[in-house]
Amino acid sequence: MKCAVYVGSTIMLLNHPSIQKLPDAPGVYFFLGPKQEVLYVGKATSLKDRVRSYFASTLSSARGEQVVAMVERAVRVDFHKTDSVLEALILEAKYIKELKPPFNVRDKDDKSFNFLIITMHEAFPRLLTVRGKELPMRYNELMARKNGTFKKAEPLVYGPFPHAMQFKQALKILRKIFPYYDTTKPVDELLAKGDSKLRFNQSIGVYPDASLTPDMYRRNIRHLKTIFDGKLRSVVDTLKKDMRRFAQLKQFENAHIAKMQLFALQHIEDVSLIQKERVGGVANTFRIEGYDIAHLGGKNTVGVMVAVEGGQAQKKEYRTFTIRTASEGSDTGALKELLERRLAHPEWQYPRIIVIDGGIAQLNTAKKVLAEAGVTIPLIAVTKDARHNPHILRGPIKLRTLHQSDILLANAEAHRFSLAVHTKKRAKHLLG
16 A cells, blocks of 8 residues: 555645655545544545545535544655545445444444345356345345355445446456456256246347357456456456466367456556546546547548546647558548557557547547447547538537537647658658
């Protein structure tokens, strides 16, 4: 666990130089008291922005007197940086359960929070979402039904998860990587009677494919269990080993599945968990990336990426790509290569919106690239009129409305930058 340390009063906490060490990255933070006891655990999209929000003048009206009392009592803040907001969401629940911080008291008293049960005692374990008030009864029901090969195993319980909508979205993200069942009845019972609803959900990809063997399904469940144990990176290591092992055994289909799962897990894009929010008057940074292609008669094709944050162009983060594999004059082919090569850099901060120049063809191309990469970043396509002015915006209407000015700025910057780069490249080619 990395930590940033603050000592003394609230003012000293805020002004301590080590506050600059808090990263603009997702993670879990811990407010500690005078005896190093954990007072409160929370998760953050940006640790830096989130922790600073506790020192805003509007804290009392935004978060209540209990939170103010917690900050006044705290003498130190520790943090655990994560690679994704999804991982932070899971670790928050894990730490609340283990540490039982007194200022997370509502997570113990309020029975409306979500818990997750994994039915490890069943042939086909299910992931079940249960409200706190229903948890004891549901757990006892599952224990009473234990039988068969896995009767020695017990249902596993994870939670509480204080953020209901984000928890449900996290399950959707994980389901795309490791398909699982969440049926109301045990899966083997439904399979035995040829349940039509189960078969339908298998056919549309909601449930695991019917061809998935029980062993491979339980492998998925073991990975999910490890993730909810707070050991996501351990799953990454296991998938790397599985990929090599399956290949050596010439189980190429299983090796491919492991490869795709590994890629998806390493490129988790949880933008759906981090939509713009304000806490105590402090807004988290909202990053938008714009992409454009430039060429002349299909020659010297270049692609560019620009970044906009908080209405400001982040020019130090602009990137250029020489398009190599796309057919000459193919705008969609060039866009495909551009996005694929950008996604090959998970060390670069992912945006919350991707803006592309073009219409339906470009939008569909971009959607396909992101889907194949297992990335779920909202897309906005900007179609221009005859004078090259923005005419139609396609994409999620809520995002278009909330961030229209920044979307148009990203699009304009991408177009300007691509022309500048292409002009320079063309001149160099002519001189050379």
